[in-house]
Amino acid sequence: MQSHFKTPRPSSVAAAVASTLALCSTSAFASVSIVKGVVGGALFTPPVFADTAAASSPASTVASVYAGATVCFDLNGNGACDPGEPSTTTSSTGAFQLSSPTLAPLVAQISTSATNNGQAITSRNVFRANVAQIQAATRSPLLAATVNLTPLSTEVALAIENQGLTYTQAVDDLAQRIDVSSADVLLPPTQVTDTTELPAILKESVIAQGRLQLAAKFVDRGDTIGELRGNFDCPSVASFDPTNADGCTGTDQTPVATIPQAEEWAYNLEGMPQYDYVFVIIEENESQSTVMNTTTLPFMNNFLKTGNLLYNYFSTGDPSEPNYLALGGADDWGQASDEGLPYPAVTGVRGNLWNSLDAAGLSWHVYEGSLWPSPAGTQANVGASSWNAANGGLWFDNPSESSIVGVDGATYGSSLRAMKHNPAVWYADAAAQPDFVLNSRSVSGAYGTADVNGNAIAYSYPSNAGSGTTAITSAGDWDSALQAYATKNGITSWWTGNTQPWTQDQFTQDLQAGNVANYNFIVPDQDDDMHNDGLSPRSDYWAENIIKKIESSSIWNDPTKRVAIVLTFDEGESATTSCCGWNAQRSGDSAAQLVTFSANGAVVSSVSALPPFTEAYQGKSGTTTTTFTSPAYSTGNHGHGVTIFGLYSNQMALGNVPGGLYDTDYYSHFSFVRTLQDIFGLADPGLPGTYVNRSKYTENFINQNATVLPEFAGSSNPHFDAVRAMNHVYQFPAGVTRVVSLGAVTPPTTTGPDPNQTNLWQTQQ
């Protein structure tokens, strides 16, 4: 018989036995914990932006592990690995094992000495796991629990801490929100084998890693609560704005103390909560006074009353294009006309919303109505510039085509789809990105079409009421004609680079497939957006059609997803005032000069006291010196008055937050761009230079750079002229009366604070 037992190895048993003392002892611990796992996430390679497609490249993401990270039991709950806390270092595979005599949250401290898939880490990060995650993974405290530390485990911890959810609820909610299984959502991405789930987990990991890096910066810099919640009087601009400043006092002056606290603010940058999807429907050329309470627009009016309303939302200028440029990149670049400039208008790799979204691993679509069916090589390229032809023919207004006849008998003309109404196409580096064509999509608001579930849409305006010379049933009337034209001519695909099958309504298909982008900018054609037909109900029909499709979608009806719909107009009417990024009293200047900027976007020096347009330095770090030519702001764009901004969310529809609120603070397209950067986590409130273009011009920033921002010199109302996020933080001092623009509806509150200072974008109470 072969022995089952081996020769004993030399051991120190004897010594150990000898050292064992029969002492009276006490139980040292309440609950021990043994854990093992992986510190994992995503390695995101950002896009390369350039003005040419050849020099551009898209972003890429792969599953990754963090080697050399410090993992510890966070005994004091401050989100840091302090001396005395049980800790270890992750291996080259990101693996760790650790024990603690006391059950406590886990922290992975990823410093710049760690690596992400072997790549250097430029900004430190912290991942966490709540105690509940350890407990859920524990079969017996005496055995090792598998607890992976990932960006998503940190989001679960935050949900438990800040939303009061149980661990199971937090996991299920996160899994549902990003459309993966609860079993897989907390796996390190390197262990996710489901190929349909991995992209969603990677995307959320990239988003979360960006937010969590911000949180670490908040702590490292000692940012104050006031700065993080978007009180633009913090640290203090009282000396600059003694009239309107309500100061930075109390807790606003307190630096954020811990990583968990900072993370909460990183998901509420300047008080703006994270949204998963934002839809913007843009209308044309009407002011509050003409739209609100107008009987031909019952749906829009109901939308504005049911949702939340901004009473002092200013456009950028007149005509259309400056406003769309502003909505795309928080500047009008001196443009004072429609398409009166060579395409593309904005070159030189300038900051814009589209690139910022791409650079953060988020997605965007611009949906346009009545898009010309124009695969490369067809009639669509006739007359286009050589640049346009080389890029598939997207970059021009649709041609006239007499063979396409709408239901009202008109022929398809060039005044329908307008490039001037596309907020992305003018940014050369955005248009040069490989995914740009794929992001440019069609939308139909054709009257009588069904919602995403095939149910008929019941319109608010009576179908038999009629209105002037425009048939009310003609909303989206070109869609069926364009479809027929495409069918007749065998058009089955979009432009070069867009592999989607040709359809006049990619929007509905995207809603049905859950394939809409994080940010969706929806542009009706000029018959459906009030541009050609004014206050015709066809615009009301079109908007109702689109919004009810959104409201019938699965993403809208999923309470774990945060979805917002914005109804706004490019510009108002008649008034020539603007705010929030402009000093409307200031004439323009134009010159070339040398300007030096600091790492945080502040102007260090300039040759002469001329407007230093900082947009060329978006996202730069360190000191940058270059020469630029400032555009001529004297040629126009001093505003076109107050326009309309209505906001409705699925959280309102679900009853989680109230609607029917209003905000009378001053905002503009620039403010909206800043707000979107906060909502999507695209910028760092502590570094003004990370906000694109004029969206960085907060009251505080202007104050700090007042000597080299002469365009703001002489401002009679610095608060009015400065940009801020739409967070409703600012409270008008008692006795201070609002600026009221021509074309505006007088808000319920005109003096002093609003009766309810709630953030209109809130997603939870």
Place this chain on the structure above:
Amino acid sequence: MKFLVNAAVVAAALGASAAASAGTFDFSYSFADGQEVTGSFSGITTNGGQSVTDISDIQVALNGIAFAPVTTGGVTYGNATLQANTWNPGQVAFDDTTPVTVYADGALNNFVFSDVDAATNTSPDYEFAYINDSTNDIYEAVAANFLQSDSFSTAEGNATQLALDSPGVAGSWSLTEVAPVPVPGALPLLVSGLGLFGFTRRRAA
């Protein structure tokens, strides 16, 4: 020093005494990362020499550091006496009703040695668990000495004493009988067995 299998041969030769051979046993488990648990206990061989029951006098060390009480700040932590508990797959927990059996084949082991009754106390000061639970798909070897963790006693300068193999590796397990001793209950059988052995030998001679 004798291997338990030799005792089994003897016991078999002695007839009824084969099921009740007591002894002292050394064990060790080498973790994949090079750490090692060593120790000893007393017990009685069973199952034809394949296993040991009636475990007592347990001594364990992890990386040469004994599972032993530590006094700090005038307070002594840890129990000097180690206990054994069986892993119960049905309960997915350690229990204190199922007799502990330690197997020569590591892949059969389901026990923990610690300074507490692991069925009722989930906060040991030190432990060595070796689990092979096909029902719940738990295969682990765990050794931990919480009294040597850096959070407990930084003055000692020890890193956390923790070793994990998941799954445990049977080939890294060694169990050796070092000193077989008669147990009181087995003595009559042993005497009768020896008598029978002597009678047989005499007849053979």
